Amino acid sequence: MSTLLPFKAVRPVADKVALVTCRNYDDYSPAELAAWLNFNPYSFLHVINPAYVHAQKITLDKRFKGVAHKYQDFKNDGVFVSEEEPVMFLYEIQTKTNTFTGIVAGTLIEEYKANVIKKHEDTLQYRVELFKDYLHQTGFNTEPVLITYPDKTEINDWIVKKKKEQPLYHFSTTNKEKHTLWRIGVDSEIAWIQNQFESIPELYIADGHHRSASAELLYDEDNHLGNPNLKGFMSFLIAESNVKIYEFNRIVRDLNGHTKDDFLALLDEHFIVKSKLQELWKPQDKFEFGMYLDGEFYALFYKQENPNPGLLENLDAQILYDTVLHPILGIEDLRNDERIEYIPGKQSILTIKELVDEGEFEVGFMLFPSEIAEIKALADNQLIMPPKSTYIEPKFRSGLMVYEL
Missing domain, CATH: 3.90.1530.10 (Conserved hypothetical protein from pyrococcus furiosus pfu- 392566-001, ParB domain)
Structure with a gap:
């Protein structure tokens, strides 16, 4: 009631x-x-x-x-x-x-x-x-x-x-x-x-x-x-x-000491990585991520190794944190780490390209927006989304x- x-x-x-x-x-x-x-x-x-x-x-x-x-x-x-x-x-x-x-x-x-x-x-x-x-x-x-x-x-x-x-x-x-x-x-x-x-x-x-x-x-x-x-x-x-519901995209200031080649190799553990060159590519579905690095766009397709993920582990923003942002780029606190910032998904991905090209940031990630059913399911189970998961x-x-x- x-x-x-x-x-x-x-x-x-x-x-x-x-x-x-x-x-x-x-x-x-x-x-x-x-x-x-x-x-x-x-x-x-x-x-x-x-x-x-x-x-x-x-x-x-x-x-x-x-x-x-x-x-x-x-x-x-x-x-x-x-x-x-x-x-x-x-x-x-x-x-x-x-x-x-x-x-x-x-x-x-x-x-x-x-x-x-x-x-x-x-x-x-x-x-x-x-x-x-x-x-x-x-x-x-x-x-x-x-x-x-x-x-x-x-x-x-x-x-x-x-x-x-x-x-x-x-x-x-x-x-x-x-x-x-x-x-x-x-x-x-x-x-x-x-x-x-x-x-x-x-x-x-x-x-x-x-x-x-x-x-x-x-x-x-x-x-x-x-x-x-x-x-x-x-x-x-x-x-x-x-x-x-829009996503919040992420931009990160550095690669945590990794070279570009090393970083791409580390991504290969959890993602199928495809270069899109200069195509302004955005994720088309869940478990897909866009990336802009060193003047080039990439499509990242999550391999979904876990056949029975929980609701939170199934969330794209959580997947990116668990596989890339935390273990590779060394970002623990998504709210307070000054190395990461967030761009509302209603803004053009050209904004991410420009910020990376200007040199203040080294890599940008584009996410697919969550659906209302996903948000409700998390709330029903008293689970908390990562910070800056949705722009509504x-x-x-x-x-x-x-x-x-």
């Missing part, structure tokens, strides 16, 4: 929503960030980075308090409005290649604890603690956890019907995305959606493992204060068939919706 909660959302006024909302803070280059902050006084980036105006270097404690104060300034200036009653929303994102539609609602911490809301990625405790402190001091969150649910005909049909209604917002962004938001505010409609999700036994986190873990930690520490908003966290729930869309815009604590 899965529970959805309406909440008293805070959101931008309609005539400023396109100016307020922004991509994730980390997606902006320093120059791009400076441009937005200098020329758009309504950007939510001003809330996220309140010290920018004075080019201050401040402690995290002061920064979090500054975020809270700047957010309150936006509310006092009428940039944000609050829903009078708890509601949910239907949200659609149209990119150049995909259309994503999901429900924005609260989900229960207790169901997260009980593994009704399942996870497949590990978290770093310091990041969980940091974001918990952020939530505690700012008193809000604007980045929902992306959660998938099994496709249901009834919900799909309702979404089609709901989209025919007048939306709250319909706006475009500078990266040529279209965003549309509908309010779900009628009690009977909210109850119907809740009833639909009560028949879904399990939900799966696609993106936002640190956010959900931080919400749980804050709940454990502050629930005694009696704040009902702490019992849930904001989620963007989307049908399994509607998420887009859609991505929610910061400042579109605020869940106050």
Whole structure:
């Protein structure tokens, strides 16, 4: 049984929503960030980075308090409005290649604890603690956890019907995305959606493992204060068939002391290695890997010596780690080793070629993206994928919706 909660959302006024909302803070280059902050006084980036105006270097404690104060300034200036009653929303994102539609609602911490809301990625405790402190001091969150649910005909049909209604917002962004938001505010409609999700036994986190873990930690520490908003966290729930899963490709700075010939010979133990010369070759199926080394592309076909691999051992990202990254290239810690970096699979493999050709990196690896069934199977068995195994869309815009604590 899965529970959805309406909440008293805070959101931008309609005539400023396109100016307020922004991509994730980390997606902006320093120059791009400076441009937005200098020329758009309504950007939510001003809330996220309140010290920018004075080019201050401040402690995290002061920064979090500054975020809270700047957010309150936006509310006092009428940039944000609050829903009078708890509601949910239907949200659609149209990119150049995909259309994503999901429900924005609260989900229960207790169901997260009980593994009704399942996870497949590990978290770093310091990041969980940091974001918990952020939530505690700012008193809000604007980045929902992306959660998938099994496709249901009834919900799909309702979404089609709901989209025919007048939306709250319909706006475009500078990266040529279209965003549309509908309010779900009628009690009977909210109850119907809740009833639909009560028949879904399990939900799966696609993106936002640190956010959900931080919400749980804050709940454990502050629930005694009696704040009902702490019992849930904001989620963007989307049908399994509607998420887009990309791989994370890997680039490594050196060959760990091996010559090119020695490295290729070592790969031969676990892979059939075929040169593709200058062909921009990408894996076409599971157990296939692309590689770019010394101006040349290669196809690596895993020999699958183990006839009965476990779920985790069967994962392409784990195979690459177990056969190449760790034993040959000497990379143990995939999160913190500075010799390895990650490129989202939605970027062209020319990015990998350019980075290797420039000399900062020596070899790049291209993976085949995981499927949702693979992710669910790992979560069902409480197994954890290697770091940076998946890059999942859609991505929610910061400042579109605020869940106050």
